[in-house]
Amino acid sequence: MAAATVGFIGLGQMGVPMVRNLLRAGLTVLGFDLNPQALAGLADVPGFAAAASAAQLARECPTLVLMLPDSRIVDALLWGEPTAATPASGLAGLLKPGQLLIDMGSSDPVCSRDNAAKLTALGIHFVDAPVSGGVRRAIDGSLAIMIGGEPAAVELAHPVLQALGKTLVHVGEAGAGHAVKALNNFVSASGLLAVCEALVAAEKFGIDPKLVNQVFNASTGKNNTTEHKVENFMLSEAFNSGFSLALMRKDLQTAQGFIARMGTPGGFAANCLQTWAAAEAGLARGADHTAMFKFVRDAV
Numbered sequence: 001m002a003a004a005t006v007g008f009i010g011l012g013q014m015g016v017p018m019v020r021n022l023l024r025a026g027l028t029v030l031g032f033d034l035n036p037q038a039l040a041g042l043a044d045v046p047g048f049a050a051a052a053s054a055a056q057l058a059r060e061c062p063t064l065v066l067m068l069p070d071s072r073i074v075d076a077l078l079w080g081e082p083t084a085a086t087p088a089s090g091l092a093g094l095l096k097p098g099q100l101l102i103d104m105g106s107s108d109p110v111c112s113r114d115n116a117a118k119l120t121a122l123g124i125h126f127v128d129a130p131v132s133g134g135v136r137r138a139i140d141g142s143l144a145i146m147i148g149g150e151p152a153a154v155e156l157a158h159p160v161l162q163a164l165g166k167t168l169v170h171v172g173e174a175g176a177g178h179a180v181k182a183l184n185n186f187v188s189a190s191g192l193l194a195v196c197e198a199l200v201a202a203e204k205f206g207i208d209p210k211l212v213n214q215v216f217n218a219s220t221g222k223n224n225t226t227e228h229k230v231e232n233f234m235l236s237e238a239f240n241s242g243f244s245l246a247l248m249r250k251d252l253q254t255a256q257g258f259i260a261r262m263g264t265p266g267g268f269a270a271n272c273l274q275t276w277a278a279a280e281a282g283l284a285r286g287a288d289h290t291a292m293f294k295f296v297r298d299a300v
Contacts, residue, residue: 005030006160007057009077010067010105011038013242014131017138018067018104018164023047024141025163030057058094063160066103070250071111074103078115097123100156104129104145106251109179109258116149116174125153126174129161130181135242142166146184148177179258186255189248190272192225192289196296199230204300210235233290241290248289249276 004027008019011033019029019042032051033039042048051057054077057064068074080090095101101124103112109128116126127149137143143165147154154170161168171180195216199209213235216226233241252273259266279295280287 004028005061005063007032007051007061007064008067009033009054009057009064011035011042012067013135014138015067016041017135018065018143019048020045020139021141022160022163025159027160027163030061032057054091055094058091058099062098063100063102063157064095065160066101066105068103068105068107069247070106070254071108074105074107074115075111078119092119092122092124095119095122095124098125100125100127100153102127102129102157102160103178104131106130106181106185106247106254107178108254109148109175109177109182110261112148112178113173113175120150125150125156127153127157128174128177129157130177131165132181132184133165138164145169146171146177146180148172148174148179150174178254182251182255182258185248185251186269186272188224189252189276189289190268191223192229192292193272193275193296195221195223195225195230196234196293199234199293200296200300203297229290233288234293237294239288239291239294241288243289245276245280245283245287245289245291249273249280252276 006022006027006029008015008029008031011031019031022029023045028047030049030051031039031042032054039050066074078090078092101119107128112128119126127147129145129147131143131145133143141164144167145161145165147168147170171177199212202212203209213226213230216222229241233239256266256269256273259269279292283291283295
């Protein structure tokens, strides 16, 4: 593989279009996913090759990108089952000083800060760079990317991140990117829940929720949900935005836990999480996060 090869682990709904944008930027990509079917969307794409294992990426790629669901999975991949004799028995034990690891999933900020410290001690650069924008913006390369890490590591990561996003903001040291991502999703989820409750109340009164949403979009109630989700996914009952309710609940849990550890007021975050957890339990497994509207409407 060429020197500019990027190793990419996690070829899900977000990972596949992100890889395509890396390829468009002139990079070559060696990809791996535990689900062999995930590779189908990249089969025979010039510049892409499938790896037999994550270990192959560690051996062959100067830069590795992780697009994985949570810190539990990231930590299991990196550290395996550490012992006194082999403190890094996972992927981290195969990495060499000077390699760069970019965690672009929705990891826990405290875990990311700990991973950065342990990897730095091994001479490995670490950047956390979670994304916002969903599948649509992953496809067109316009993701917003929140970046945490040392300036030198962030500079190394810039060519990769620039190929994936339009707005790149270095928000602080390692873990800061994941903190801002979790807090952003808390704000987003709370806004969506408020819209659902407002529209259902208006509908119960006999007002067309589509008209209500038009007013929101022309007024101070406008947010990402009213602009992009209400008509496309909620009132249409398509509920197929591409981001699951379970993942939103997980991100909310990360945000609520982070706020609690900071010792700052978090009552609203706790209440919001409670409702999203109830929706996850009450809706079908794999439900889209926009199905929160169905959950609220069915509660009437």
